[in-house]
Amino acid sequence: MKPKAETRKKLHEAALSAPKHSGVYLWKDETGGILYVGKAKSLKSRLLSYFSSTKDVKTGILISRAHSLDYITTSNEYEALLLENTLIKQHSPRYNISLKDGKTYPVIKITNEPFPRIFRTRRIQKDGAKYYGPFPNVPAVDGFLDFVKKHYKFRQCRVLHKRKQPCLYYHIGMCSAPCCGRVTEDEYRREVREVSRILEGTSEAAVKRLEKSMKEAAQQQHFEQAARLRDGIAAIGDLRGQNAVVDMDPEARDYIAWASKGIMVTFSVLRMRSGRLVGRDLYRVRSLKDEEEILTEFLMAFYTNSEDVPPRIFVPTEKGLTLARRWFSDVLGCKTHIETVLTILDEKTESVASPTPNYAQVNTEKRHTTAMAMAYFNAKEDAARRLRERGDFPALEELRSLLNLSHIPARIEGIDISHIGGRLPVASLISFHNGTPDRKNYRIYRLKTTDGIIDDFASMREVTSRRFTRIINEQGELPDLLVIDGGIGQVNAVQGVLDALSLEVPVLGLAERDEEIYMPGNSKPLKLPRRSDALRLLQRVRDESHRFATSRNQKLRTRENTRLLFEDLPGVGPKKAAILLKNYGSPEKMISKTSVPEGPAKIASLLGLSVARAKEVLAALPGIAEEQEKRKIIRSGYQIKNKTNITELALQAGSKKSEDT
Incomplete structure (x- = not known):
């Protein structure tokens, strides 16, 4: 591959991995000089547009001269606009001169x-x-x-x-x-x-x-x-709306936050000078130290000259700051005020968390909490980018050692079940390859044997039977590891199906409550350290399978809630169903009003159908009324006694496999 083609491919991959958040992006040349600064409401959408086939001549020239791509995420488009203006004034990029207005905002x-x-x-x-x-x-x-x-x-x-x-x-x-x-x-x-x-x-x-x-x-x-x-x-x-990139405070200050993915830690430093964000620096380190030690270690490594220390430094925790303050005073001989800003983005929900009032020096001013959230989000995004760039091989190696596998589990599949009171049960099957999501191999299963009942064990048996029976029939590739969202009961249910199919696939379950790992036939869970690479990877697989199952269940519920029961009648679509709803209201009322000799003719006239077709509609009405009553029963909390032995189906599939062999 030619050097330019390799560079273009690298830039395209960087655009594909960009987040769908607002921010500012920077195209850079081979020397690291900034060619162009732009803002975007969605960084991923905007950056991918540079690689579309409809780009103009100016965009083509920019891409041909770009060597690397960087971006800074912001909380909203307003912050991105202000930050873009600041960076253009600071760096005067070549391709911004004739495109952007450098005036100050009122x-x-x-x-x-x-x-x-x-x-x-x-x-x-x-x-x-x-x-x-x-x-x-x-x-x-x-x-x-x-x-x-x-x-x-x-x-x-x-x-x-x-x-x-x-x-x-x-x-x-x-x-x-x-x-x-x-x-x-x-x-x-x-x-x-x-x-x-x-x-x-x-x-x-x-x-x-x-x-x-x-x-x-x-x-x-x-x-x-x-x-x-x-x-x-x-x-x-x-x-x-407060912004984190420009304010009226001329005092110099730094905002420091960090995010970790196992032993990989990224520190983000936002430098505010004269009321403007003049720099965002990312520092990548590897550390197993806890929160109390890692911040002090970074501060001592980052600030080596007293002239570079601003009057105020904002950090997200009070832990370890006593030693840090003493080090600034005794070693660097400078006075700086280190304050705690606890309102940062939560890793799971990305929502703003409430500050804890136990610390003595906690700053809750909105402009500082907004800046700290921005610093944390940039650190978190870079840590995730590092993980994508290198693959999650340390976590895979740790899993291999933990489970005594002959090779690293390159292909991991995760299973989860989602339903509401037994209604519309679905199972998700997601796939990770080398520690990163492989979305083209995601699957959704509409469960057939547990619709209307709450039985997670039976649901796990069904999806496992369907998945691995198909792999056997199509001679597909088996996963190296199967991760179940649940405890020992779900794990044993899945293992029973695999045994019936004579398949040797390592299985484990990750219980969400205490992050405990369950192995088949062993009710005593295994607990890994909080910073363990293996635990972090298993959490990612479990959470992704849960997200995928829940999102599909929500779509099904939305579709059901907006679809009329009358649409299940033969020859009846949305328009005819609306006519029946307006005239009869419910299947029961329609049955009572059409149970007369002239009923079919009346329906035929109302819907514009033949009399024969109208008779088919009326014949199907009792089934629709039964379905409506069934939904009412399920919603009221009762379960329908209608179970199928999936293990028996798996045994039959296993017998068929033996006969074929």
């Missing part, structure tokens, strides 16, 4: 005066005023300021002169006339503080009061007033 200023003014500006001065922003959405800024003018009656004049009579703004209700003493300074500042809290995102009471006024205006049919209030609330929502 901010909202509240002046430092006895009776402050509120207005939009692009100039930030050290004059004691309060600045909020920046805001890329200029129309939203103007809409918010227009809303403030109409509802808060702040002065409009640039210079406040004492007057005997108020100006026109007072008479039209847009100023409280502080120039004439019609309002006290305390009363005026009370409203200024409320606007400040709205911009800071801390005044929910003000927004609720506006929503109440909007509803009252709508009820009184003052629709124009209600619309103005609605637009004002929308403008507040647009402006209150």
Whole structure:
């Protein structure tokens, strides 16, 4: 393969592995210089568009000169826009010069005066005023300021002169006339503080009061007033979003977070200088140390010069910071304030977790928690990228040793069952190859023998029988390891089917509650260390099989809930089913109303069918009514006694295999 083709393939693989999150991407040349900076609502979709067949000439030139691709994830598109603007100004990429505008975004200023003014500006001065922003959405800024003018009656004049009579703004209700003493300074500042809290995102009471006024205006049919209030609330929502890449705090500070995949650890450092994010650095290490030691070790390795230490450092844990603070003071001879920001993204849900109040120095300010979440997400994404790049061979080797296998389990399959009270049971079968998901070999099984009953053991037997009977018949490749989401009962059920089929496939179960590993015929579980590579890989397989099964069950429930029972009648589609529902309401009522000699003719006329076809429809009605009653029984919590011995089916399949042999 030619060097350019190899580079293009590498870039394409990097785009395929990018997350579906907002962020900024950087195309780089062979020397690491930045060719182009762009933003995206979905990094994966945007980067893959560069490799489509419909790209223009400029894109083709950019791809031909690019050697590597990097990206920084953000919490939302707004942050991506601000970060893109900062990076363009900082690096002046070659292909951004004629494409991007380098202007600064406007901010909202509240002046430092006895009776402050509120207005939009692009100039930030050290004059004691309060600045909020920046805001890329200029129309939203103007809409918010227009809303403030109409509802808060702040002065409009640039210079406040004492007057005997108020100006026109007072008479039209847009100023409280502080120039004439019609309002006290305390009363005026009370409203200024409320606007400040709205911009800071801390005044929910003000927004609720506006929503109440909007509803009252709508009820009184003052629709124009209600619309103005609605637009004002929308403008507040647009402006209150906090971002982690630009703020009005000029103090230098670093945000440090890390994520681990087994022994692989990635540290992410966001460097804020003069109110802007000027750098995001990723550091890859291998460590088995716990949380209390790993942070102190990184801080000592990262900060080697007192001149590089910012006044404030934010980290996600208080553990081990006592030694770190002492090291900064005694060894580097510098004073830095290390603060804890506990609100970070949870690895499973990627939702914001609540801070724990046990630590002495916990900062809960929203801009800091947002920045820490961004640092953590970038670290987590890089750790996952490392795992994809190298394969999960340490975990596979640990599994081989743990299970006494003759070779590493390159092909791992996972099974899980999903149902709601026994309804619409499905089984998922997912596949991992060399420790990474192999989605083209994912399968879903609609379970036939346990529909309406709750029996996970029977469900496991059915899916195992169907899966491995087909492998036998088609002479397919057996997996090196089978992972079951469950305990000893599920494992023994699967092992029974494999024994009946005379197959030797290693099986284990991973119970979610305590992350315990169960082997066939052994009720005593095995517990691996929390940082074990093997445990982490088994968790990934188990969680992926659970996700795949649950998502399919949800789709089936949605389809069932939006599909009419009448559609199961012969010759009846959605339109005819809607006609029957409108005229009869339920199968029982339809049976009672059509159980007369002229019933078939009536149905034939109503649906536009032949009389013979109408008779078929009526003949199928009792079965539909029975199905409806069956659903009611299942939903009420009763089980239908209808079990099939899947082990017997497996034994029959095994006997057939022996006969064929």
